Amino acid sequence: MGSKIEAEHYDLLTLGSGEAAKFIAWTIAATHGKRCAVIERQWYGGSCPNVACLPSKNVIHSAKVHQLSSHGEDFGIPQAHESGRSAGKTNMRAVVQRKKDMVAGLTAMQEGGFKQSGVGFIWGDGKFVDHKTIEVTNADGQKRVVKGDTIIICTGSRAIISDVPGLKEAKPLTHVELLELEELPSHLIVLGGGYVGLEFAQAMRSFGSAVTVIDKHERVLVHEDEDVAAQLQEVLLKEGVVFSTSTSVTEVSGTSGESVTVRGTASGEAFEVKGSHLLCATGRVPNTDNIGLEATGIKLTEKGHVAVDEWCRTSEDGVFAVGDCSGSPYFTHIGYDDFRIVNDSLSGMSTSEPRRSTRQVPFTLFTDPEVAHVGLREHEAQTKGIKYRLAKIPMSAFLRSRTLGETDGFAKALASAEDDTILGFTAIGPGVGELLPVVQLAMKKKLPYSEIVDMIFTHPTLSEGLMFVFGAVPPRS
Numbered sequence: 001m002g003s004k005i006e007a008e009h010y011d012l013l014t015l016g017s018g019e020a021a022k023f024i025a026w027t028i029a030a031t032h033g034k035r036c037a038v039i040e041r042q043w044y045g046g047s048c049p050n051v052a053c054l055p056s057k058n059v060i061h062s063a064k065v066h067q068l069s070s071h072g073e074d075f076g077i078p079q080a081h082e083s084g085r086s087a088g089k090t091n092m093r094a095v096v097q098r099k100k101d102m103v104a105g106l107t108a109m110q111e112g113g114f115k116q117s118g119v120g121f122i123w124g125d126g127k128f129v130d131h132k133t134i135e136v137t138n139a140d141g142q143k144r145v146v147k148g149d150t151i152i153i154c155t156g157s158r159a160i161i162s163d164v165p166g167l168k169e170a171k172p173l174t175h176v177e178l179l180e181l182e183e184l185p186s187h188l189i190v191l192g193g194g195y196v197g198l199e200f201a202q203a204m205r206s207f208g209s210a211v212t213v214i215d216k217h218e219r220v221l222v223h224e225d226e227d228v229a230a231q232l233q234e235v236l237l238k239e240g241v242v243f244s245t246s247t248s249v250t251e252v253s254g255t256s257g258e259s260v261t262v263r264g265t266a267s268g269e270a271f272e273v274k275g276s277h278l279l280c281a282t283g284r285v286p287n288t289d290n291i292g293l294e295a296t297g298i299k300l301t302e303k304g305h306v307a308v309d310e311w312c313r314t315s316e317d318g319v320f321a322v323g324d325c326s327g328s329p330y331f332t333h334i335g336y337d338d339f340r341i342v343n344d345s346l347s348g349m350s351t352s353e354p355r356r357s358t359r360q361v362p363f364t365l366f367t368d369p370e371v372a373h374v375g376l377r378e379h380e381a382q383t384k385g386i387k388y389r390l391a392k393i394p395m396s397a398f399l400r401s402r403t404l405g406e407t408d409g410f411a412k413a414l415a416s417a418e419d420d421t422i423l424g425f426t427a428i429g430p431g432v433g434e435l436l437p438v439v440q441l442a443m444k445k446k447l448p449y450s451e452i453v454d455m456i457f458t459h460p461t462l463s464e465g466l467m468f469v470f471g472a473v474p475p476r477s
C-alpha cells in the first residue's frame with residue numbers, strides 16, 4: 001500500500017452516502033451493533049434529497065401552482081396580469097428559496113439519522129488505495145485512510161456532457177445548476193427528451209420560458225410505447241414546447257446564461273437554434289472512473305458500472321455495489337431495494353434466488369400529466385412474442401380526471417392471453433403514479449385482474465378508474 005498513514009478500522013464502510021448506502025449503514029449499526037461510517041464528499045444522503053428527485057419535484061410543484069394561478073380567471077379569480085403564460089413574471093428567486101427551505105429540512109432529517117444511528121460521517125473524496133482500504137481527502141487537502149471488513153460502493157452517477165465541439169465550453173447547465181437558477185431563462189434549449197429533459201422542459205415553460213427540446217431519436221421517451229410518448233409530446237406541444245427530434249447536434253457556440261447556439265442536422269436538414277440557456281439532459285454515467293478501483297480486484301462492466309451479481313456482490317469478497325453506480329435502474333426506490341438485498345445478505349439470508357433481475361421496476365415521470373408504468377410494455381410484448389390481451393381506456397373515463405378538468409391521457413393494461421395475470425400497466429394522466437401500488441401488488445401476488453375489478457373503490461378517486469381499465473380486458477379466446 002502506497003500510503004504511510006495508519007488505517008482506521010470499521011466493520012462497515014460506504015463510499016458515498018446515497019439511498020442504499022445510508023440505509024445499510026444505519027441498519028447494520030442499529031441491528032448488529034457494528035462500527036459503521038459513510039464517506040461522502042458533497043451531500044448528506046446523496047443526490048435524491050439534495051439535487052435530484054425531491055428538489056426537482058418541489059420546483060415542478062411550484063411550476064404547477066404558477067400555471068394554475070395564471071389561469072385564475074377559469075376559477076373566477078381576477079388576474080393582475082394578462083392570462084396565459086407570463087414570461088419573465090415568475091419570481092425564480094422565490095421558487096429557488098422554497099426549494100432550498102425543503103432541502104434544509106431534509107438535510108436536518110439526514111443528519112438526525114446519522115446522529116441517532118451512531119454511524120460516522122467522514123467528509124471527503126474517497127479513493128481505494130488497496131483492497132478494502134480507502135484514502136479520504138477532505139476539502140482542506142488532509143488525508144486519512146480507512147479500512148472496512150465490509151465495503152459498500154454507492155457513488156451514484158453524473159450527467160453526461162458529450163464531446164460535441166463547443167458543448168463543454170458553452171458551460172451548459174445540468175439539473176444541479178438549473179435547480180439553483182434565480183433568473184428565468186428567456187429561451188431554454190434542452191438537449192435530451194428523456195426524464196430529466198421533459199420534467200424540466202415543462203416546468204420552465206410553465207414559469208414562462210420559451211423551451212426547445214432536442215433529441216437524437218425520432219421521438220421523445222424512446223423506451224416507452226409510441227402512444228405514450230406521442231400523448232405526452234402532444235400535451236407539451238400544446239403548451240408551447242418546441243421539439244426537434246431526429247436531430248444530430250454537431251456544434252455548440254456561445255455561453256449558457258448569455259447566448260448559446262446549437263447547430264446540427266434534423267432529419268437530414270440543416271438545423272440551428274439560438275437560446276439564452278442550455279440544459280444537458282442526455283443521460284448519465286456512473287461515478288466509477290476516479291475511485292481507484294484499479295488498486296482492487298473489483299471489475300467494471302462495459303458501460304462502466306461496477307459489475308455485481310444478483311445480490312449486489314462485486315468480484316471482491318465483502319465488497320458490494322449499489323444504486324446507479326452498479327447499473328441498477330436509475331431510481332431512488334431501486335436504490336432502496338438494493339439496500340434490502342444487501343441487508344438480507346449481511347444478515348445471512350442470501351439464497352441462490354435471483355433478486356436484482358426479478359424485481360419489479362415501477363416508475364413515474366413527474367410531468368403533468370404524469371406517466372406511470374410497471375411490468376411489460378406493449379412494444380416489448382410484441383418484440384418478445386408474448387401473447388397478451390389489451391385494455392385501453394381514455395383518462396376521461398376516470399371520473400376524477402373530469403373533476404380536475406385534466407382529462408388528457410389514457411390507461412392501458414396488458415393481461416396474459418394464457419391466464420388472468422397482469423403483465424403490465426401504463427397510465428398517463430393527473431397523479432397516475434399513485435395508481436401503481438394496487439397493480440404492483442396484484443402482479444406480485446399473481447392475482448387475476450378480476451380481483452381489481454371486484455374491489456370497492458371510493459368515488460370519485462382516480463384509483464376508481466382501475467376498475468374500468470381492468471374491466472375492459474377482453475375475455476380469453
Ligand SMILES: Cc1cc2nc3c(=O)[nH]c(=O)nc-3n(C[C@H](O)[C@H](O)[C@H](O)COP(=O)(O)OP(=O)(O)OC[C@H]3O[C@@H](n4cnc5c(N)ncnc54)[C@H](O)[C@@H]3O)c2cc1C
Pocket residue numbers: 015016017018019020021039040041042043045046047048051052053054056057124125126127154155156157175196287290291322323324325329330331332333334335366
Ligand atoms: C434531476 C433528476 C431527477 C430525478 N428524479 C427522480 C425521481 O423523481 N424518482 C426517482 O426514483 N429517481 C429520480 N432520479 C434518479 C435518482 O436521483 C438516482 O437514481 C438516485 O439518486 C441514485 O442514488 P445513488 O445512491 O445511486 O447515488 P447518489 O444519490 O448520487 O449518491 C452517491 C453519493 O456518492 C457521493 N460520492 C461519489 N463519489 C464519491 C467519492 N469518491 N468520495 C466520496 N463521496 C462520493 C456523491 O457525492 C453522492 O452523494 C432523478 C435524477 C435526476 C438527475
Ligand SMILES: NC(=O)c1ccc[n+]([C@@H]2O[C@H](COP(=O)([O-])OP(=O)(O)OC[C@H]3O[C@@H](n4cnc5c(N)ncnc54)[C@H](O)[C@@H]3O)[C@@H](O)[C@H]2O)c1
Pocket residue numbers: 162191192193194195196197199214215216217220221222247248249281282283284329330331363364365366
Ligand atoms: N421521475 C423520475 O423517476 C426520474 C426523473 C429524472 C431522472 N430519472 C432517472 O435519471 C435517469 C437519467 O435521466 P436523463 O433524462 O438524463 O436520461 P434519459 O436516458 O432518460 O434520457 C436521455 C435522452 O437524451 C437523448 N440523447 C442522448 N444523447 C443525445 C444527443 N447527443 N443529442 C440529443 N439527444 C440525446 C436520448 O435519446 C434520451 O431521450 C433516467 O433514466 C431515470 O432513471 C428519473
